[in-house]
Amino acid sequence: ILDYFNVEKPQLLATIKPQVKDLTKVEKELIKETDSIQKALEIMTTENYSSLPVVNKNNKLVNMVHISEIANAYLEMSTRDIFFDYETTFENVWESLKDFSVIISGVYPTGKIEGRLRGVSELAKISKGDVVITTLFSGHIKNAEKAGAKIIFLCVDKNDQIPDYNINIPIVRVNKGIFKTFKMISQSVPVKSILKHKTFSHFNTTDFIEDIQDIMKESSQTNFPVVNEDGTIFSTIRSKHIMNFGKNEVILVVHNENSQSVDGIETAKILEIVDHHKFGNFETSEPLMIRAAAVGCTCTIIYRLFKEEGIIPDKTIAGLMLSAILSDTLIFKSPTCTPKDIKAAKELANIAGLDYQSYGMKMLIAGTSLEDKTPDEIITMDMKEFSMGNFQTAVAQINTVDIDGLLNNRKDLESAMSTMIDKNNYNLFLLVMTDIVNNGSKILALGDSTELVEKGFNIELIDGIAWLEGVVSRKKQIIPFLVAASQGM
Structure with missing residues (x-):
């Protein structure tokens, strides 16, 4: 049906228990392992964090960095060997200095820093590839170039005039003192260089909130x-x-009982119920809107809601609602069908531009094809659970034009039914195979309470099977009789 109307298959939710991915207010700040510890500190200070997740180049979580790790790294750093002990890049150094600096000569280098960091007191020790920090008064600019320095950071006052040194290595003017410049450069080391292996808790987007609450409560993290x-x-x-x-x-x-709903329904806030079934034993914490009617299909009620709001559904929506009504009422042959269903279906067919008789028969025949279905899929594609006194039952219904062909796989069907019985502690699993041409249903009963079926329909099961003439509706022709039989057992 979805393909016929070119409608994308909706997402199937296995549960509606609140999961971490449902949180709307979360923190998105993180740090890359190649980012500087200065950047990490800025984020922590701005966001009032004590730690940050660390990700690699593929944005995958690799570690956590804590503010105490950054503080300890500062205490342990040796200025001279900082680029050897904590590998960093020229890009990170520029990121730390750029707000107070300008390149006044040459091309600023990129990539990993291979040399040492040399200050004014060590100008005589400069080697090839070293990074030099000096002042206007050191007089060693030319000597630094001759010794092979990679770059010179010239620490000056913002009002100082810089002479033209006419050298072939880049010079960066830094409008800060030497001590402050050393400190800022020390903040350029990448986060990954100070990280230690540690155990920390992290969650997946699919984790349930109820499952992580205790972990978060008991953790020092x-x-x-x-x-x-x-x-x-x-x-x-x-x-x-x-x-x-x-x-x-x-x-x-189209349902109102927790046992028939999605996993986690007990954790949800129910805003409204739109249904045409009997109401079971359900409770809500506050009042809600209920739209229920004794009709053959819930889409008849939904179409009424459209009309109440003065909205005409488009052809696609009209076609989908028409399909539901024709399917639920077996093109008006089901005893559940009411004049309201027929009227709604004819109006929707007119909107959708369809001949409901022709379209309906093609739809039902197409829907009976089970060639690509496994036994598990066959027994669960339209299965509902019911509590009937002391009996827990499951009733699955299949519309078909070939019951005998379906029963050729009886052994596999019974195996799937037995698995469901054991898994869910059913007393009875009833598979209803409805013949949409001959207007009746063949039933296959399994479980320790099959006598419920025999008593309810006043029949004798032969090898677990019986034919129910004229029975096509689970809601009106099966469930009420099983409920009545359970009350006397």
Whole structure:
């Protein structure tokens, strides 16, 4: 049907329990392992963080950097050997100095720094590739060039005039004193150079919030990285992000019982119910809108909602709603069908520009093809659970034009049914195979309470199978009889 109307298949949610990816207020700040510790400090100071997630060039989480690690690195740094002990790049040095600096000669270098950092007191020791920090009064600019210095950082006052040194290596004017310049350069070392292996907690986007709350509460860690399935960073979260996280909001359509709903429904806020089934034992924490009617299809109710709002559905939506009504009512043959369903279907067919009889028969026949379905898929594609007194039951219904062909795989079907019985502690699993041409259903019953079927329909199961003439509706012709039979057992 979706292909017929060129509609993209909607996403199937396996659960609506709140997951980390549902958090709307998260922190997105991170640091790359090649970024400078100065940049890390700036982010921590601005955002009031004590730690940051560290990612590699592919944006994958590799570590965490804590502010205490940066502080300890400062205490341990040797200025002379800083570029050997903590590998860094000319790009990082420029990032640390650029707000107070200007290139006044030559081309600023790029890449890894191979030499040592030399100050005024060490100008006589300059070797090839060294980075030199000096002043206007040192008199060693030319000597630094001859010794093979890679670059000279000239520390001056902002009002100082710089003479033309006419040398072939780059000179950078830094409007700061030597001590301050040394300090800023020491902040240029990359984050990865100070990191130590550590154990830290991180979460996946698919983790449930209820599962991570205790971990966050008991951990001394304050920031927790969150990664996507491929290991790339998604965000960072703190306890405050999950303290007041609201429930997911849902509207229940074509069902109203928790046992028939998506996993995690008990954690959600139900805004509305639109349904045409009986109401089970469900509770809500606050009032909600309920639109229910004794009709053959919930789309008949939904179409009424369109009309109440004065909205005419487009051809695609009209075609989809028409398909639902024709399917649920077996083109008006089902005992659940009402005049309201017929009227709605005819109006929708007119909007969609379809002959409902011709389209409906083609749709039903196409829908009965089970060639590409596994036994598990066959028994679960339209299965509902019911609590009937002391009995837990599952009733699956399949529309087909070839019941015998379906039962050729009876052994595999029964194996799949038995697995579901054991997994969910069902007393009865009833597979209803509805013949849309001959207007009846063949049933296959499995479980320790198959007598419920025999009593409900006043029949005898032969090898677990029976034919129910004229029975095509699970809602009106199957469930009420099973419920009645369970009350006397």
